[in-house]
Structures are given as structure tokens and as C-alpha cells.
Amino acid sequence: MEQRNGRRLILLPLPLQGHMNPMLELANILYFKGFSITIIHTSFNSLNPSTHPHFTYHLISDNLSESEAVEKDLLLLISHLNRKCYEPFRECFASLVSDASKEPVACLISDPVFDFTQSVAESLKIPRIMLRTGSASFTAVISAFPLLQGKGYIPKLDSRLGEPVTEFSPLRVKDLPVINSSDPERFFKLVHNLTYQTKASYGFIFNTFEDLEQHALATLRKEFHIPIFPIGPFHKCVPATTSTSRFLSQDWSCISWLNTQAQKSVIYVSFGSIATLDEAQFLEIAWGLANSKQPFLWVVRPGSISGSDWLEPLPSGFHETLNGRGHIVKWAPQKEVLAHQSVGVFWTHSGWNSTLESICEGVPMICTPFFGDQMLNARYASDVWEVGLHLENGLERGEIERAIRSLMMEKKGDQMRDRLSKIKEKANICLRQGGSSYQSLNDLVDHILSLESLALIKHD
CATH class of the missing domain: 3.40.50.2000 (Glycogen Phosphorylase B;)
Incomplete structure (x- = not known):
């Protein structure tokens, strides 16, 4: 492990298993690169701090009702979390940033599904980097939703499900991302927010590697004009002594x-x-x-x-x-x-x-x-x-x-x-010295350490 570099990272994971685990894996990767790690987490699907005792934890109340906490409509659940976590997060984040007894906060790393983090980070002049827990190919497709809607691929019609999406071969119309909801507009709003949140950030981290998704990563670099860091596979970077968060007990x-x-x-x-x-x-x-x-x-x-x-x-x-x-x-x-x-x-x-x-x-x-x-x-x-x-x-x-x-x-x-x-x-090669993910991780560390001056320039 590298020595502490005197900088603290604050991470806000989305409290769903498939989002939480890569965020914690990223936290471990950056911890072993010398950063102090603070995790802000919700009472919904709350973390167990004992699984990562080397982090500092701050629990915020999401104020979900009993019915909201068991909501089967995933998009509605996300909507509840965004609405009810905003103020508790803002208060907690502001307190952490102003705490003079701790190391300076280098940046916030958040899940783009939490759409309120942009405004809160900007108000406190703290740079924000996004972790995309899906593939680069998925991100490239959803960023092109306005184009796909204009071409008539979206919303998906039963008569066109088998048609190829020529702009994203070999995808077919039925392969285009969708999450069913009682209000279909929620998904399009989520996609719009994901794209906006990305463009407004100081960088994007991906759990992937160049050799697997080279074309999609090149597309995103042209689209967003922000630093993009494919440093995966995360689970192969994390020391075996660390663990991820599990909401269900594993049967060994x-x-x-x-x-x-x-x-x-x-x-x-x-x-x-x-x-x-x-x-x-x-x-x-x-x-x-x-x-x-x-x-x-x-x-x-x-x-x-x-x-x-x-x-x-x-x-x-x-x-x-x-x-x-x-x-x-x-x-x-x-x-x-x-x-x-x-x-x-x-x-x-x-x-x-x-x-x-x-x-x-x-x-x-x-x-x-x-x-x-x-x-x-x-x-x-x-x-x-x-x-x-x-x-x-x-x-x-x-x-x-x-x-x-x-x-x-x-x-x-x-x-x-x-x-x-x-x-x-x-x-395996990409993670070794000289490999693409190895170099991208070093670039990410350098980028985070340079963000303090970048944030001041951007806000002046």
C-alpha cells in the first residue's frame, strides 16, 4: 500500500447490490493508492462498516416509508431515493468538507443515478467524478438516445423488435436498454440525467478495460470531452483480504x-x-x-x-x-x-x-x-x-x-x-505494470490530485 497522500475522497454509492459492490471495490483500489476514504451511505440497504474497517462511514437517513422501501418498481424506488436523500446528503457532505480536523477533500465520487450530487458538489466547490457501474458500451448507447429516438427505434415497437440498430451493430431494437415502470417517462428522464451528469463532471471511471471495450471507450471520449478512466476489472485489482458488501448471507x-x-x-x-x-x-x-x-x-x-x-x-x-x-x-x-x-x-x-x-x-x-x-x-x-x-x-x-x-x-x-x-x-495483462488499466489508474490518481486547482479555475 502506498503512503497516505494527505487527501480524502468522499464516495456516495447507490444502495443496490450491483452498484454498491463496484463502488466499494473502487474505494479499496484508491485506498491502496494512498487516499483516505469516507463513505456516505443510506439507511436503506445500509452498509456494515466492519467489512471495510479502514474506511470512515457516515450514515444518512433516506426517510423511506415501509412501502417505499419494498417498492418493486425500480425506477420509482430510485426516484424516492433521489428526492429524500438530497437534503441529508447535502448537510452531511457540507459538514465533512468544512471539517478542518481532517484531510482536505480532493473530490466526490458518486453514482450518476444520484442526480442531486452535481448541484451539491458545485455549491461547495468540490470536484465530482462519476463511477459508471455498467459497461462502456451501455453508456455509449444511452448517450445516443436522442439520436435513437429520432430514428424511431425508441420507444420500442413490437413490430420492430428484431430490426438491427445500424448505428450500434450488432444490437437489435429489442436489445436497447429499458426498465419497465408505472411511468415510462421515468426511464427517459433517468437516461437524460445520466448523460447530463456525466458531461458536467470532472471525469468518468469505468469498471472495464481497453481490450474489451475499445470502440465504446473511443466513442465516449469523442462524445463527452472529459477524462475517462477504464481501470477494471475492479475485482481483480482489489487485494484478496478485502471484501464487498452483501445484502444477503452467502451460503459457503x-x-x-x-x-x-x-x-x-x-x-x-x-x-x-x-x-x-x-x-x-x-x-x-x-x-x-x-x-x-x-x-x-x-x-x-x-x-x-x-x-x-x-x-x-x-x-x-x-x-x-x-x-x-x-x-x-x-x-x-x-x-x-x-x-x-x-x-x-x-x-x-x-x-x-x-x-x-x-x-x-x-x-x-x-x-x-x-x-x-x-x-x-x-x-x-x-x-x-x-x-x-x-x-x-x-x-x-x-x-x-x-x-x-x-x-x-x-x-x-x-x-x-x-x-x-x-x-x-x-x-490479466492490463492490470500489470505497463498495462492499460494500470496506467489508467495512475492517470486517475494524478487527475484527482490535480483537481483542487482545476476546481478553482472552473468556479472563478
Whole structure:
């Protein structure tokens, strides 16, 4: 670890698992570069400071009601958080900035989904850098939404879903990001805010690397004219002694079970921390896995099946038909699972963290995206990097069985593993001295240390 450089960073993560973990990984990376780290976090999905005792924590009240805290409409939940966190954040941030007993604040690093951070940082003359927790390709697409709307791709019409988006080949109209909401305009407002917040910031950090998303990163550099720092994969930069934040307790029994399985024989199934299934979809997955005759580790998050607490929809005798080939848990230590020699395929929702973790461990993917950037990630995995099989025709047990057999037993899976081994090596090289992410991280540190004078010039 480098010596303290006398500068403090204040970080504000969005309190959702897929956003929180990369922010904390970034915090660890910058801590080991010599910065003092202060985390401002909400009472909703509150952090456990004991997991990162080397940080300073400040809890702010989000004042969410009981009904708001369990809101299933993700965009409405984000709207509540933006509205109710503004004043508590402003007060906390101002107090931290004015605290003369602490190191000077070099900058604020925030999630762009929190749209109030721009005005608060400007009012206190503190530079603000954004962390984008999705891919560079996703950011390039949403920044082009006005163009895509003008071309008639958005809003998406059923009659055009299969059409190619020529400006972003190989995407199709159905792959364009969307999050369903009771008020569809909320998504377009979020996209507009994300783009505006980026242009007004002092820089953009990405959890990606040049060799994986070179074209998208070049597009963004032309579009935004602000410093862009691809310093990922974050989870490969973070020392093994540090941990991420988990809102669900991990079941480590799955590692013991994996130890009993043959090399590259297991299908690991996990659809992330938000996606939900109806009972019919759940049963098709269950029988597709069972009929494949392959061992599987299946994460079934409590409450992820509509109308059920956990495994109640499974028919009587289902477990007995498996003869020990299946292991079902409520949550798993995913990085350790993907790194295990027994895992041969990852069936994923195609969230960006999961996609990047699978690529870095050389594990081919079966892709079942649900919303947001997941459709785009699945398309890139299947059609650009050619390391995944996109289940595009819904969840049907026969299709599931064929997809598993294709990747586990046929040439297609071997070809993906060959491609993944090359990308995995590039991911490792980029983090070494002289690599693109290594250099980008050094550039980020230099940039942060120079921000004090830049902020004064910008505000004068």
C-alpha cells in the first residue's frame, strides 16, 4: 500500500447490490493508492462498516416509508431515493468538507443515478467524478438516445423488435436498454440525467478495460470531452483480504459441494439480486436443469419467484430425481464459485458485474437478460465477444437443455473457452505494470490530485 497522500475522497454509492459492490471495490483500489476514504451511505440497504474497517462511514437517513422501501418498481424506488436523500446528503457532505480536523477533500465520487450530487458538489466547490457501474458500451448507447429516438427505434415497437440498430451493430431494437415502470417517462428522464451528469463532471471511471471495450471507450471520449478512466476489472485489482458488501448471507456450503464435482462439469445459475420469475418460468428452469443430466449449482434468491417465499413451486419428488446432481442455495459467493475448477458454464442474467467476472474466469455464459443494460450485455457476450449463448426465445425446458448440452458437450463450448482464455489473459495483462488499466489508474490518481486547482479555475 502506498503512503497516505494527505487527501480524502468522499464516495456516495447507490444502495443496490450491483452498484454498491463496484463502488466499494473502487474505494479499496484508491485506498491502496494512498487516499483516505469516507463513505456516505443510506439507511436503506445500509452498509456494515466492519467489512471495510479502514474506511470512515457516515450514515444518512433516506426517510423511506415501509412501502417505499419494498417498492418493486425500480425506477420509482430510485426516484424516492433521489428526492429524500438530497437534503441529508447535502448537510452531511457540507459538514465533512468544512471539517478542518481532517484531510482536505480532493473530490466526490458518486453514482450518476444520484442526480442531486452535481448541484451539491458545485455549491461547495468540490470536484465530482462519476463511477459508471455498467459497461462502456451501455453508456455509449444511452448517450445516443436522442439520436435513437429520432430514428424511431425508441420507444420500442413490437413490430420492430428484431430490426438491427445500424448505428450500434450488432444490437437489435429489442436489445436497447429499458426498465419497465408505472411511468415510462421515468426511464427517459433517468437516461437524460445520466448523460447530463456525466458531461458536467470532472471525469468518468469505468469498471472495464481497453481490450474489451475499445470502440465504446473511443466513442465516449469523442462524445463527452472529459477524462475517462477504464481501470477494471475492479475485482481483480482489489487485494484478496478485502471484501464487498452483501445484502444477503452467502451460503459457503456450495464450495464444499463443488469440491466433490468433476472439473468443468457444473452449471452455475444465478440471476442477480433484483430479477424475478413467475412460477411457470421457474419450473421450466428446474426441469431444463434436471433433464440436462449435468450437475448444477442454482441460486434461488428468497422472494425471487412471484407468489412464493422460496422453493415451494418445485413438485414433490423433484430433489429425489436429481440423485445429488443439484445443489440449491439462497445466495452464493459468486467470485469464488466462478473461479472454482468444477464450474463449466455460468447461466446469468447478464448484469455487468456478473458478465465481467465470468469473462475474467474464462467461464462461458448462457444469457437470460431481464431489464436495463442486461439485454445489451447479453448481445455483446453472444455476438461481439462470442463467449455466451443468448436464450432469446424465452425459458422453455427443451431450449434450456439444448443450450446446456451445446456448451458442456459440443464444439461450441470449446470454441468459447478458447476465446475466453485469450480475453482472460488480456484482462490479466492490463492490470500489470505497463498495462492499460494500470496506467489508467495512475492517470486517475494524478487527475484527482490535480483537481483542487482545476476546481478553482472552473468556479472563478
